[in-house]
Amino acid sequence: MGKTNHENLPAALGGAPVFVQTAESQGKLDPWRQMTEAEAQIAYDMTLRNELSGGTPVVREFEQMWREKHATRFAVSVINGTSAIHSAMFGLGIGPGDEVITPTYNWICSIAPAPMLMARPVFCDIHPQTLMIDPEDARRRITERTRAIVAVHLWGNVCDMDALMKLSEETGVAIIEDCSHAHGAMYKGRPCGSIGHVGAWSLQGSKPTSAGEGGMVGTNDVDIFERACLIGQVNRVAGLDLVTDKYKHLQPLGLGVKFRAHPLGIGIASVQMKKLDELNARRRNHIQTVEAGLAGIRGVQPVAKYEGAEPAGFYGFPIHHDPEEMGGLSTDRFIDALNKEGLRARGNGYPLLHTLPLFADGFDIFTRGRGPLCTPEMGGDYQGYQPGDFPIAEKVCSRLVFLPVFSAPVENAAEQVIAAIRKVAEHAEELAEQVAQAAD
Numbered sequence: 001m002g003k004t005n006h007e008n009l010p011a012a013l014g015g016a017p018v019f020v021q022t023a024e025s026q027g028k029l030d031p032w033r034q035m036t037e038a039e040a041q042i043a044y045d046m047t048l049r050n051e052l053s054g055g056t057p058v059v060r061e062f063e064q065m066w067r068e069k070h071a072t073r074f075a076v077s078v079i080n081g082t083s084a085i086h087s088a089m090f091g092l093g094i095g096p097g098d099e100v101i102t103p104t105y106n107w108i109c110s111i112a113p114a115p116m117l118m119a120r121p122v123f124c125d126i127h128p129q130t131l132m133i134d135p136e137d138a139r140r141r142i143t144e145r146t147r148a149i150v151a152v153h154l155w156g157n158v159c160d161m162d163a164l165m166k167l168s169e170e171t172g173v174a175i176i177e178d179c180s181h182a183h184g185a186m187y188k189g190r191p192c193g194s195i196g197h198v199g200a201w202s203l204q205g206s207k208p209t210s211a212g213e214g215g216m217v218g219t220n221d222v223d224i225f226e227r228a229c230l231i232g233q234v235n236r237v238a239g240l241d242l243v244t245d246k247y248k249h250l251q252p253l254g255l256g257v258k259f260r261a262h263p264l265g266i267g268i269a270s271v272q273m274k275k276l277d278e279l280n281a282r283r284r285n286h287i288q289t290v291e292a293g294l295a296g297i298r299g300v301q302p303v304a305k306y307e308g309a310e311p312a313g314f315y316g317f318p319i320h321h322d323p324e325e326m327g328g329l330s331t332d333r334f335i336d337a338l339n340k341e342g343l344r345a346r347g348n349g350y351p352l353l354h355t356l357p358l359f360a361d362g363f364d365i366f367t368r369g370r371g372p373l374c375t376p377e378m379g380g381d382y383q384g385y386q387p388g389d390f391p392i393a394e395k396v397c398s399r400l401v402f403l404p405v406f407s408a409p410v411e412n413a414a415e416q417v418i419a420a421i422r423k424v425a426e427h428a429e430e431l432a433e434q435v436a437q438a439a440d
């Protein structure tokens, strides 16, 4: 290896970092503040109006805005994304003995409501380039008990909805779109969340449209909507606009279960929602500039998108890392070196669901040998999972590098991110050697 210009060395090899290394360094590149006076003002005004419970005018207006933006006939607010998924599953009639498929690379709350409804989660693998659910692997796992697939638009990327809807038509299995990471994403001109049978969104604090805590369920199917209201909207009459008389005899108390959103959170989300398109445009522009800049750097690659996918939300910004292509530099060491440049990169923070003790080993959720995760020793027939069951997710996710998502980046922020990655990549062999020597 030729002699290197010391000034250009990565910080991990004794050079100067690309970013100034203070806790503020990313802040300087992205001074965006999620919450502003406008969000504080609406919460203040609603409090003084005592609009603190039920389907208040702000809540109803928000739900209407949601219907229009997502092109669904129905939409109802709930306490969080988990209850949105729960309502969607209940809306579909998922219950005891049913199976629900989702990729092992997903957030636990996206599938956890299934066992709460006595249904069994069944995991499938992901596509190695897009990280989205692999529809063909999902197909292989369908049995006569399968009722739904939870397709998650992870990190703001978009699933192969054509393949999933085809699978659904062929098998009768419903599609739940979990859009928690992908607020505002589209597929072939249609809003995500309106393509499958039902969409669910988290509005939790770090999501692009934040209610602090909140969630939304949207659908074009009247029965799913009415059942979602039945399970979560106890005593809410105003603005629910139930269409049929099917459950009228149970209203207004429904099943007596309450998933109603806090109006203050929805008020805050209603301000956030108006900023979403602009926020998405800025995040998209930054991400696309960085992704384009990766083209000439060996060992890193953007996450692929399906034809017609318009990612949005951008809850995370993963890129693929290939240690073999990058001079043998491990993903962990690559991330360390980027951090030493002052770039806040990190590895994948989502455990693969099949590796969690809950799903790997089973659990007697309801005690006394009942529930969908009981193994034969517990009195059931749940088989659990082993490491190696999902080879693609296991390999690919361990090599992901998450770059910071900038929402209002200063000029040249993307170029600085690319510079840090390029600098480390160009010295990958030296860094890998340093690790090998340290291990000797």
Ligand SMILES: Cc1ncc(COP(=O)(O)O)c(C=O)c1O
Binding pocket: 080, 081, 082, 083, 085, 106, 107, 109, 110, 152, 178, 180, 181, 201, 202, 203, 204, 213, 214, 215
């Ligand atoms: C993909 C996904 N689905 C569902 C949820 C659950 O949302 P909440 O935290 O609002 O309950 C989350 C939360 O982060 C999520 O990331």
